[in-house]
Every structure is written in C-alpha cells, then in structure tokens.
Amino acid sequence: MKNLLYFFAVLILIGCSTSKEISKKYAKTITSEELKEHLYIYASDEFEGRNTGEPGQKKAAKYLKDFYIKHKINSPNGNDNYYQTITSEWLSKNSRRGDLKNSENVLAFIKGTEKPDEIIVISAHLDHVGTKNGEIYNGADDDGSGTVAILEIAQAFKKAAKRGKGPKRSILFLHVTGEEKGLLGSKYYTENPVFPLKNTICNLNIDMIGRIDKFHKTDSNYVYLIGSDKLSTDLHKISDSINKKFTNINLDYRYNDEDDPNRFYYRSDHYNFAKHNIPVIFYFNGTHEDYHKPTDTPDKINYDLLAKRTRLVFHTAWELANRKERIVVDKTKIEKDL
Ligand SMILES: [Zn+2]
Secondary structure, three states: OHHHHHHHHHHHHHHHHHHHHHHHHHHOOOOHHHHHHHHHHHOOHHHHHHEOOOHHHHHHHHHHHHHHHHOOOEOOOOOOOOEEEEOHHHHHHHOOOOOOOOEEEEEEEEOOOOEEEEEEEEEEEOOEOOEEOOEEOOOHHHHHHHHHHHHHHHHHHHHHHHOOOOOOEEEEEEEEOOHHHOOHHHHHHHHOOOOOHHHEEEEEEEOOOOOOOHHHOOOOOEEEEEOOOOOOHHHHHHHHHHHHHHHOOEEEOHHHOOOOOOOHHHOOOHHHHHOOOOOEEEEEOOOOOOOOOOOOOHHHOOHHHHHHHHHHHHHHHHHHHHOOOOOOOOOOOOOOOO
16 A cells, blocks of 8 residues: 555656656747847837837738748637737727727637637737837837747747647737737727637736846846736736746736836736736836837847746746646736726
C-alpha cells in the first residue's frame, strides 16, 4: 500500500513538472527579437499613428490579419474574414472625439480541445491617435507593445497546438479599434460578442508593457496589475502563483486601489468586459514622459522587459485555459459608468 501511494505521488509529481515544462517550452518561443521586429513595423511612420478609421489604421489591421493567415491561426468566423467591422454611424454615435469613419476589430482564434465553448479573451488596442500638425504619433508603447505581445502569445499557443498540446479551453486574440476615442472597439465587441459572454471566462488586457515609469527607474522588473481581485478570487490567486512559478516579476498593485485618482481600472478595454461581470487583468507599465506624444517610438522600448511581461501573460492564459475548473466569479460587480 505504501509503495502504491509512493507510486501515485511520483506520478502526480511527474504530471505537474511535465505541464510546467511544456508551458515553459512554448513561452521560450516568445522572444525579444521577434517582438522588436514586429514593433519596428507596427509603430513605423508607414502606419501613420493608426488613427481609427484612417488609412494607417487599416494598414495596421491588415498587418495583423496577414500575420494570422501566415501562421495558420484561424479566424473565429472560420474563413479569411478576420475583421469585425464597425460602422461609421455606430462609432460616431459612441465617440468622444467627433465623427469617425468605419473601422474594424481584428479577431483570431484557437479552439479548445476539451472545453471549446469556454473562452479566454486576450486583448490589446490596435489603434492610436494618428498624426497632429504633421507629426506622427507612433504609439510604440501605446499600444504597439500590447499588440505585438498578442502576436507572440498566439504564435506560442499555435506551436503548442501543432504538437498536440493545444489549450483545453478556447482562446480569442482580440485586437480592438477605437480605444483612443473612448474604448469603442471593446464596447462594440461586448455588445456584439462573437462568443456568448456567459462563456467568456476572463479577459487579459494588455495596454503599454514595453517601458518603465518614474517610480521604477532603479528596478525595471515590475508590471502593474489592475483588476485581478475585483471579481474572482481564483483569478487573483492564479495570476500571483503563476508569476511566482515562472516569471518573478514584481507585481505592483498601486493602481488597483479603488481610491486611486487615476482610475485606470475604468480606462482601458478590459473595463467593458468587467462591466459584464467577466473577471479581468489589466497589464500596464504606467505612464512616462513620451505618453501620448510623437516621441513614443520603438527605439525606446525595453525589449527584454517586454518579452518577460509577455511571457507572464502567456503563462497566465495557459493556466486559465488548461486548469481543470473554470475560474469562479465570487465577488460583486462594480457598477460605474464610463
Ligand atoms: Zn493605450
């Protein structure tokens, strides 16, 4: 009997370490070099600051679509239609910044092997503020960094899936438009979801993870986490333990405080999910001297740090997708209008 117990204990240990090794193996495919390569294109002058509905933003959307086609990561629509088109009328009605031309969210999808109806959404906004007075606002950190992070995360999941290690739950890679005009793309998606929101188990939203702020000049190994404990105790615990297990980044909760005057919890796309009672984590490096300036350029990104933070999101998504139980929503929704 004792031997048998010992045998099972060893089996469980092997099982655990194997799953850890697998996720580590694919996290390694997320590299600072590839992130850099993507970001130097995505935040280049050619994309003209990616202003919602304008030609530069259309180029950005096409870049994302071409990436998913190239890597054979499907559209949730099941063909080559990776866009969720939003009409000019809807955008203009909901915009805080005047009339807008039509625009699009870009969606890619990896179907779960065991619980395909349960969805994890990983999001970042594809747009930025465009060009003002002849100056291009490249938005390398905001939110080129989150955008290229998603590309690398999607590629890592795809590589695993190709080798029979696909996620048990489904993952939606959601690039939303119109964030800078009032969180429009995420508002539109959550009002017109491709998958039912009741089966959307969480949203990991990335907006600016390639730089450091003034509070971390001496130790750049940090990221702000916002929202992780607001709706689900499970999510907060998982996020924390995954970081300890794999990445050891200092998780800074300063902006998670309900009384923080910056109100970042309400200021990026994850809030549109949280409003619908979907647990979220917002990954963020804080603001810096180039925030919303033409000087937010790709040469100022810390690519090793970007890679490390991207791996944290990947490992967290991996755990949420593969763990036995769906995370539980056990806290009350915060009712606040934007
Ligand atoms: Zn942003």
